[in-house]
Amino acid sequence: MGETGTWHDMSGLTLGPGETSVSVFDLDASSQGTYGLVNVNVNYPNHEVLICDKIELTSGEADTEPPSVPEGPGAEIMPGPQVRLTWNPSSDNVATAGYRIYSGDGTEIGTAPDAVYVIYDVTPGTYAYTVTAYDVPGNESAHSDPLTVTVGSGYVLLLANFGGDESGNRFGIAGWDTVIKDCYTDYRDIGPGGTTVTVGTNGSYDHQGVTGPARAFAPGDRIAVTWHNNSDETVTFVPKISFDDPDRRISGVTGTWHDMSGLTAGPGETGVSVSDFDTSSQGTYGLVNVNVNYPNHEMLICDKIELMIPGQGTDTEPPTVPQNLTAVEIPVVLGYQTGLSWDPSSDNTGADHYEIFRDGVNIADNVTETAYDDSDGLTSQTTYTYTVSACDAAGNCSGQSDPALVTTGGNTAPxxxxxxxxxxxxxxxxxxxxxxxxxxxxxxxxxxxxxxxxxxxxxxxxxxxxxxxxxxxxxxxxxxxxxxxxxxxxxxxxxxxxxxxxxxxxxxxxxxxxTETVPPPEIVNFTADPETITAGESSTLTWEVINAGTVSIDQGLGSVLLNGSRSISPQETTIYTLTAGGPEGVTLKQSISVFVTTNYPSADTEVKIRPDAIFIDEPEYVMIKVSIPYDAGGDIPSVCLKRVDAEGNLLACEGSLTDDGNADNGDEVAGDGVFTIRKLFSSSVGETIHLRILMTQDSQTAASDIFSLDVFAHLTDAEFDAILALQADAVRNYKELTDSLGKEAARDTVFAQIESDPIVLQAGMSEGGNGIWMLYRCGVLGALRLNVSDILEEEGSLSAPASKKSVRHRMSRKALRGQTDAEEIGNKKAVVLGAFNWQLNQNPLTLGDQSPEIKQFLEDSGCPGFETPIDYLLDGEVTVDVMKTLHHYGVISINTHGNTYYKGLWSLWREKWGWNSEESQVVLFTGQEPTSINFSAYERDLKKGRVAIGRIDETDKPYYAILPSFIRYYAEEGYPDSLVFAGACRSLYNTSMADAFFDKGAKVYLGYYEYTNAAIAKKCGMTFFEKFIADPEIKYADQALIYVQGAVSSVIQIRQRARLALPSSELENGGFETGDLCAWEGSGDSRVLSQFDYIAPVSGDFFGLVSTGLGFSTTSGSVAQKFCLPLNARNLEFYWNFSSEEFLEWCGDIYQDYFRVHIITDSGIYPVFQKNIDDLCGSVRPALLKFDKSSDSCISSAGNDCIVWTTDWKFESADLSEIVAGADQDIPVTIQFSAGDVGDSIFDSAILLDDIRITTGD
Structure with missing residues (x-):
């Protein structure tokens, strides 16, 4: 339109997303002339797609020289499959503009601006490719050397991977990039991200898919859809799929919908449903549409849809149908239970698992055994039909088995x-x-x-x-x-x-x-106050009696008035009996004990209370345990729980602690010397409930120290939000004020603001001023770490003042080797925690986090080395819950931020939280950020002063931090002679944190006396672990530390209760004489006991136990240990005792609990010993033990004789020659002792172990 002129073609151009390039026009004799305008037309339909940047005029001789020939062509086969071509860039006298890619027959298949080109959706076959380079004038080089590529059969094509929003969508087949979805379906960034119903819950509305150019789908092709369960419940559903219906299944276009494989997904789980094309569904289609077919609202997330093309290496063959399915009713105390069993299925790659169907509904989809017990929702006098399907790892599932029917029993009239x-x-x-x-x-x-x-x-x-x-x-x-x-x-x-x-x-x-009666005498009250005294103290007896003619008290007090009181001072526990005489010779007596106490030895009588706090108006069961060894042949101690006031005066009796295996009272194992009570506590007000344990045996009474149960009000959302807001404001103000006031004045200003804030009860500064702490009115501790002194940016590091250095840190190696208080690390488990790995790796001056190198030193530690893989957690993975598990490890490396806080905290709060010192507390930060979602999980720890909420100015984020009392509380079994490397500033400014670890069994604690920068810290940590683990000249941790202090920095310090060497390569603690599973890895019900009712250790004071699930445990137990088996090993020797409720009534039946011993090497698993019920039925006798089904209230019925039978202690010696045969060096092995159930989990078995050892010979 408009004026008519002459238009010339410029050079063509291909541009990728976001790319910039040049098109040219060369003037020649036909186009030369004198002009007053240059006008360019893009000649391409677009809207804000192609941007014209600039127009330039160049003069001179025309460029006729082509670029150099591309060299070094290469190809990579990628999933899809795709072929990714690469080559070396070409050179040109001016500039290379791009590359052209040709197939083997010379056909151009595409262009590329750089030296890489991807060919998508390649079918199996062999292909040849060449590449040329061209410049701006269009000069093209010769072809490169041809490149031959072979693409194999069998591959996976991505149809659509739905993102958390539309921009996150990814596609894998050219042209298949248009999403179809319901108007009620939208994107959600949940789990892996994807689409789900976001309006309503109608399962038939939720559909999503992708369209593209029609392509053939052949028999054997498979569509796989990945789903994520975002709910807190288990969901079973059967999705549907269509290849010709682009909208809702129940409306709009009418197409064909096919059932996909059913899927059961637990909370937070991800699973895959599939649909296989066969001769009836094959065809050419241009869409794939998936319907969840389940009512949900943001519950089931559709992650991705994939096309699996079969070929060599692709498994499409299902397992065989399970045969000989049987179903029987299993007698249980409450409800109904059925037991299923069947023959294993075969498969070309092996059956992976089985799916169970009841009345046509999938009730279990990942059963790995050929047996299954069902008790969920069964009712009486009902017939149920079961079938089983076998599936392999590729997702191929067989048809369902022949059905098996079982009918549950009815309800009998009482x-x-x-x-x-x-x-x-x-x-x-x-x-x-x-x-x-x-x-x-x-x-x-x-x-x-x-x-x-x-x-x-x-x-x-x-x-x-x-x-x-x-x-x-x-x-x-x-x-x-x-x-x-x-x-x-x-x-x-x-x-x-x-x-x-x-x-x-x-x-x-x-x-x-x-008949009409004369009122008998009545003792209104008869009390002693206090009820418990120490020798030399006094108690007062007080009484009131009515309807009595005579009243007397024994123990020399004689006749007394109806009402009165008398002071007494017994020297030992004494029972006082009041006798009231009435008409017709009727007498009434009441007794009271005055306990004269001695304290328990503290090592045996630590009282454990879990939880140690409850919340107002929320009744909660509390478990209280105390270990009191006793002679099973004598009187069992009487142990009771007393509520007392803060001074120990009796207020009320709360109940008795028992060692009778009564799970209702919290006791797991009868006769193990652990007395337990499970007590329901509640309170309508905030208070501290004071408690005490009293034990009486053989007329002697002892009392525990007073311990407490706190009653708290919940931390509200408003209080939590206010804490985070105050700390965020404080750090922001500190940074803003630093430029104008300087760091110290900025800190002081912020401190004054915090101290005057109405939510703060008390505030203070860390020694040296690099931190501010606060106690909030809601009873929660806070902490800010501020880099006021700039020490964290310095290249050097502080050294400990001379007054703080210990002479032993400068002892000669000769002197160190002469010490005798040496021990070994108690087990071979190690954990490395890098709570701020992300931050350290952002700053090149810090040299990065030391955690990866420490992990590597531990993994390379030699035979047998530490258990691998090393437990290795970084950043947000270093949570409060992870810190609760540190007592499982022999080596603990904590690399984090730290500081000291709370010096000057009011004594009322220090006493309330059990802090035994007025010095500041060493605090270690986790990598976990406090949120409105997770803070309720740590309310008790926050309110008990074990966890604080802190903020670090360098990261400007909040984090949970732990205090020494946290370590003491959560070390349930104690630390296994552990080495603790606390790689945090001020982790050894004082011994508050070190003492907490020592009190619970750790032997060595390393840390920094003052602040240190990350670069110095990394050198210290790496050098210490390298020397301690890899240097053959260094045996003990303190020797390695001396080297670090001399070579790197003396700011790193050590405290130790014993000199520690690396774990022994030999089998350790075979007699369990440490009193715990030190050196062993326990799983399921595994424990160490000093007694098992009347059964004592073979030798020493302790023995081990593994069971099929005593007490609260329902998981069969095992103990295992990794060590080096010497070349001259001859026999494995051990003592064992097999005690079971399955003897004798289940001999010859399917119920066969077992005891097995295996040795595991890199070359295989060697069974060295095995016994089951039938093996031992002829060699057992009745025991006095009481398990779950043999308690005092047991009724002999349904085949249960209510008796535990035992083999007594037996000795076993197993030949190890087959394992060491042919070896030329010591062999890393793992020995495992395990108990297990076969056929049921109702009747329990326990295997005792003692004196496990390896014998050697020439």
């Missing part, structure tokens, strides 16, 4: 017989005891008692209701208060009902005759 009144001497004054026998196989009946003036009609008056049916069948009784009834005859009857069958009404035999 029965009741009144045994008193029985028609003989049934008279009563103020009370009468009614007795009866009852029976209900289902144990769910309740009993009500009534009285009437006649013996018929069942229309009497209720005495009591809701009495539980007596499970042991030996009868029960109830004391009936008849004091308000007029004299006369009354008939008693009972009603028993289970809520299913008709209630049964039963009368007693004859009436109960109530």
């Amino acid at each position: 029965s009741l017989t009144l045994t008193e009144p029985d028609g003989t001497d049934d008279t009563a004054g103020d009370t009468y005891v009614i007795t009866w026998n009852d029976d209900d196989p289902d144990d769910n009946a309740q009993i009500s008692l009534y009285y009437d003036t006649d013996s018929a009609g069942a229309d009497g008056t209720l005495i009591v209701s809701g009495l539980g049916e007596d499970a042991d069948g030996t009868g029960d009784e109830y004391e009936w208060d008849t004091s308000a009834l007029s004299p006369g005859d009354y008939y008693v009857y009972g009603v028993i009902s289970d809520g299913v069958n008709d209630p049964a009404t039963v009368y007693g035999t004859g009436p109960v005759t109530i």
Whole structure:
């Protein structure tokens, strides 16, 4: 349109996303002339796509020289499959503009601006490619040497990977890049990111997919869809897929929808459903659309859709159908349970797992054994149909097996017989005891008692209701208060009902005759205050008695008045008995004990209370344990829990601690010397509940120290948000004020602002001024780390003042080798924590985090070395929960930020939190950020002063930080003679943190006396571990530390309770004489005991135990240890005791608990010993032990004889010659002792172990 002129073609141009390039036009004889304008037309339909940058005129001779020929062509086969071509860039006299790519027949297939080109969606075959280079005028080089590429068969093509938003979508097939989805379906950045229903919950609306140019889908091709379960419940669903319906399955275009494979995903789990093309579904399609077919709202996230093309190496063959499926009902105490078993399926690559279906519904989709027990939702007198399908690792699943049917039992009517009144001497004054026998196989009946003036009609008056049916069948009784009834005859009857069958009404035999009575004597109260004294102290007896003619107290006090008090001073625990005499010779007695205490030895009587805090108006069970070894042949100690005031005066009795295996009271194993109580506590106010344990045995009484249970108000969201806001504002203000005031004045200004803030109760500064701490009014500690002194940027590092240095750190190597207090690290597990790896690696001056190098030194530590892989956690993985597990490790490397805080904290709070010193507390930061979601998980630790909320000015982020009391509280089993490397500033400014580790069993603690920069810290850590682990001249940790102090910096210090060497290469702690699993790795129910009722160790003081799940544990146990088996090893010797509830009633049955011993090497697993129930049925005897199904309340029924049978201690010697044969050096091995269930998990077995050793010979 407009004026008509002449237009010339410029050179063509191909541009990739975001690229810039040049098109040219050369004037020649036909186009030369005199012009007053240059006008350029893009000649391409676009809207803000192609930007014209500039127009330039160049003069001179024309460029006719082509670029050099591309050299060094190469190819890489990538998933898709794709072929990625590369070559060396070409040179040109002016500039190379781009490259052209040709197929083997000379056809141009594309251009590239740089020396790389990707060919997408390549089908299997062999291809040849060449490349040329061209410049701006269009001069093209000769072809490169041809490159031949072979693409194999069998590959995976990405159809669509949905992102957290639309910009995150990725596609893998050319042209297949248009997303289709429902208007109710949208993107969510949840889990891996993807699409889900975001409006409503209709499962038929949620569809998503991708369209593109039509392509052929052949039999054997597979569509795989990855789903993520974002909910907190397990979801089972069967998605649907269509290749011709672009919208909702139930409306719009009508297409064909196919069922995909079903999927069961637990909370937070990700799984894959598949659809295989066959002859009925093959065809040419231009879309793939997937419907979740499950009602949800942001619950099931569709992550990606992939096309799997079969070929060589692709497994599409399903396993065989499972055969011989059987289903039986398994007797259980409550509810119903069925047991399934079947023959293993075969597969070309091996069956990976089985899926279980009940009445056509998938109830389990990852069963790895050929047996399964089902108890979820079963009801009585119902027939269930089960089938099983086998699946391999490639996701191919067989058809379902032949069905197996099983019918659950019904509910049996209960029965009741009144045994008193029985028609003989049934008279009563103020009370009468009614007795009866009852029976209900289902144990769910309740009993009500009534009285009437006649013996018929069942229309009497209720005495009591809701009495539980007596499970042991030996009868029960109830004391009936008849004091308000007029004299006369009354008939008693009972009603028993289970809520299913008709209630049964039963009368007693004859009436109960109530007579008028004279009031008996009554002891209103008889107390001692205090109830517990030490020798030489006094207690006061106080009493009040009514309706008595005489009153006396024994122990030499004699006759006393009806009311009175008397001071007493017994020298040993004494029982005082008050006797009140009434009319007609009636007497009443009441006794009280005054305990004269001695303290328990602290090593054996540490009281454990978990949790040690509860919340207002939230009743919660609290578990309290204390270890009290005793002679099983004598009297069992009487152990009770007392509520006392802060001075120890008795307020109330809370119950008894037992060692009887009663799980309801919290005790797991009968007779192990650990006494336990599980007590429900509650309070409507914030308070501290003071408690004490009293133990009485053989007339001797002892008392524990007073311990406490705190009652807190919850930390509110508003309080938590205010804490984070104050700390963020403080760091921001400090940084802003530093430029104008300087760092110290800025800190002082911020400190004054914090101190005056209404949410702060107390505030203070760290020694030296590089930190501010605060105690908030809600009872939570806070901490700011500020780099006021600039030490963290200096290239050097502080050295400890001379007054702080210990002479032993400068001892000669000769002197060190002469010391005798040397030990070895107690186990071969190590953990390396790098809480601020991200920060250290951002700053090149810090040389990065030392954690990776320390991990590598530990992994390369030789035979047998530390257990690998080393537990290695960085940044946000270093959580409060991870710090709770440190006692599992022999070597602990913590690389983090640290400081000292809380010097000057009010004594009231120090005493409340059990801090035993007025010095500041060493604080170590985790890598975990406090959030509104996670803070409730750590409320108790925050309120108990074990965890603080801190902020670091360099990172300007909040983090949780732990205090020494945290280490003491969470070291459940103690540290296994551990070495602790605390790579944090001021981690050894004082010994508050070191002492916490030492008190719980650690032996060496290394840290920094003052602040140090990251570069110095890295050199110290790397040098120490390199010398300690790799230098053959250095045996002990303190020797390595002396080298570090001399070569790097003396700011690093050591404290030690013993000299530590690396773990021994030999089998250690085979007699468990450390009193714990030191050197062993325990799994499931594994523990160390000093006694097992009457069973004592073979030698020494302790023995080990693995079981199929005693007490609360339901997981079979094992213990394992890694060590070096010497070349001259001859035998493995050990003592064992197999005790089980399965003897003798399950001999010859499918229930076969076992005991196995294996030695595991790099070349395989060697079974060295195995026994199961049938192997031992002829060599066991009844034991006095009590397990879950053999307690005092056990009833012999359903095949259970209520007896634990035992082999007693047996000696075993296993030949090791096969393992060491042919070896030329010591062999790294792992020895494992394990217990296991076969056929059921109801009846328990326990295997005791002692004196495990390796014998050697020439």
